[in-house]
Amino acid sequence: MISPLNTVLTMNSEINGNGCPLTNSPHYDFNTSSVVLPGFNATAGPGVPLFLSSKSCQLSFVVNIPPGFKFRINTVGYRGRYQLDNKVIANQKFLYFFQGQIAEATARSSISGPVSGKDYSYEHTRPDLRTI
Numbered sequence: 671m672i673s674p675l676n677t678v679l680t681m682n683s684e685i686n687g688n689g690c691p692l693t694n695s696p697h698y699d700f701n702t703s704s705v706v707l708p709g710f711n712a713t714a715g716p717g718v719p720l721f722l723s724s725k726s727c728q729l730s731f732v733v734n735i736p737p738g739f740k741f742r743i744n745t746v747g748y749r750g751r752y753q754l755d756n757k758v759i760a761n762q763k764f765l766y767f768f769q770g771q772i773a774e775a776t777a778r779s780s781i782s783g784p785v786s787g788k789d790y791s792y793e794h795t796r797p798d799l800r801t802i
Contacts, residue, residue, distance in 0.1 A: 683732070689725030705729060710750075714758070730769075746777070747793045754783025764794060 689710040707727060714723040735741050743766055754760055760781045767774035777794035 684730040685727065686730075687725070687727035688721070690727040712760070715755075743775075745793060745795045747791065749789070749791050751787060751789050752781055752785060753787045754781065754785045756784040758783040762792070 685705065689712075690707060710725055710727060712723055712725045733741055746764065746766065748762070748764075752760055760783075762779045762781075764777040765774060766776075775794075777792075779792050781790060
């Protein structure tokens with residue numbers, strides 16, 4: 671039995687974290703999912719409260735997988751803009767997992783200053799997660 675591709679539907683999604691605007695909702699089609707977080711930024715330095723120096727965002731998707739189909743995360747990409755003073759290092763860590771599975775994948779990147787307003791793009795291909 672062959673099901674049309676559009677039967678693989680995202681049924682529900684949730685975004686939580688101190689870096690996620692509550693009004694944001696993911697955009698997805700049958701091949702990709704995109705989330706824009708315009709307020710996702712961390713600030714550090716003299717006089718800046720510690721809670722502003724680290725941000726997190728957790729995205730959860732409930733996916734309907736019809737019989738005979740498999741699902742996996744293949745590539746995850748990130749884009750943004752950064753500004754760092756001399757000797758400042760920005761670290762990013764991304765964690766991927768399927769609920770109920772032991773396996774998880776982690777991607778890390780670091781960006782070093784000085785940099786005065788520069789765009790970045792980071793892509794993590796084929797996270798080491800089981801296909802479900």
